[in-house]
Amino acid sequence: MAVPTVVLDIVALRSLVAVADCGGFHRAAEHLVLSQPAVSQHVRRLQKAVGRPLVERVGRHSRFTPEGEALVGEARRIIAAHDEALRRIGVGDxxxxxxxxxxxxxxxxxxxxxxxxxxxxxxxxxxxxxxxxxxxxxxxxxxxxxxxxxxxxxxxxxxxxxxxxLPLTWYAAPGWRRPPPGSPIPLLVIDSPCTIRRRALETLADNALSATVVGEAAYLAGVLNAARAGLGVVLLAGSGGVPEGLERRDDLPPVRPExxxxxxxxxxxxxxxxxxxxxxxxxxxxx
The missing domain is CATH 3.40.190.10 (Periplasmic binding protein-like II)
Structure with missing residues (x-):
């Protein structure tokens, strides 16, 4: 049997998933009780292993590349299998x-x-x-x-x-301008099937507003990064504070809670x- 020439570090994979789940390196570091440089080093280690960029800078923020988003999905499965194997043999917690x-x-x-x-x-x-x-x-x-x-x-x-x-609210980057009347609203969404995506499109259509999906991602972190880059507007669920790098848009039709x-x-x-x-x-x- 051939031995794989690339090995993915399970600790680094946990950091990558934390960046996706927490919406950034700083929050991921807090969640993992690590320093932010340590989390960044873990992601660089993965980039070196796979030979391609996983995260890219957009202004003051970062976002996953398509390869990075794909690896996040694989990382979730690897971590789940790893932890389940330890549990079955009675190792760890x-x-x-x-x-x-x-x-x-x-x-x-x-x-x-x-x-x-x-x-x-x-x-x-x-x-x-x-x-x-x-x-x-x-x-x-x-x-x-x-x-x-x-x-x-x-x-x-x-x-x-x-x-x-869950309340549903529109958000966009500070300074983002809504297109003039008659022009479609640029939407950022999670890949189909997605309930929030469907609600966004339905609400705009019900209010006689055209929309076009200008960006989609497999995970919420990718959508948020695109919104912070000013590429469009995003509909988000939640009753907490305004997401970092975004602001509420009350000039779009209200959406019923989900x-x-x-x-x-x-x-x-x-x-x-x-x-x-x-x-x-x-x-x-x-x-």
Whole structure:
């Protein structure tokens, strides 16, 4: 069997995924309890290994290249397989794990809040998380590899319950100018299928405004980077503060909040979903 000539460092892959999930190197470093130069070094190590740029600078900000976004997706699968292998052989943290899943939309608000509430109810369990598309989160619930899914879009499964709704707000880079009347609104979106993408296009159409997708990415981090570069406007879910490098656009039609659904693994402790629903009720718009 041929030995691979390129080896991807699992620690560096964790830093790459953290940059994607946290929306930048600084927040990724805080999340990983590392220095920002260490996170940057990890990404450079991966770039050297694969022989191509993964991140590029756009003004004061950085964004993933198409190769970088592709590697983020592969990194998630590698890390999941790595950690599951350790768990099966009893290496590392052997406590029972509770795996929470959510879409990228508003994940920075939802995961920390729900993780804390679940840890209080299940203090002897290690709480982990997974970011993915709604359909894949539901697939994982049905396979039993995910304990609780927080997802948007079409309801799947008779066991799904509503936790409330996520406000939807338009954002763009400071100084971005809306095109003159009659010209299409340039949209930045996540690849299809995406509920927020569909809501953005539908809302503009319902208000007799034409739109054109000028940029799309597989992950939210790529969309945010494009928005910060002034390439277009983006519709985001969440009730937190304004994303770094962006500002609200109240000159576009308001969008109805998007329902957030909860679905627990069959046979799971009912306190899990109850804890999540209780704490989410404090930040979400009533359904």
């Amino acid at each position: 052997t406590r029972a794990s509770i795996v929470l899943g959510t879409t990228e939309h508003a994940a920075d608000e939802l995961l920390g809040l729900v993780s804390g509430a679940v840890s209080e109810v299940f203090p002897d369990s290690a709480v982990r998380f997974r970011l993915d598309r709604s359909d894949r989160l539901n697939d994982a619930i049905e396979r039993g590899t995910l304990d609780l899914a927080m997802y948007i879009g079409d309801v799947r499964g008779s066991d799904s319950v509503s936790a409330g709704s 329902p957030l659904h909860l679905r627990a693994k069959p046979g799971s402790d009912p306190r899990l979903r109850d804890a999540a629903a209780r704490v989410l009720g404090t930040i979400l718009v009533p359904a």
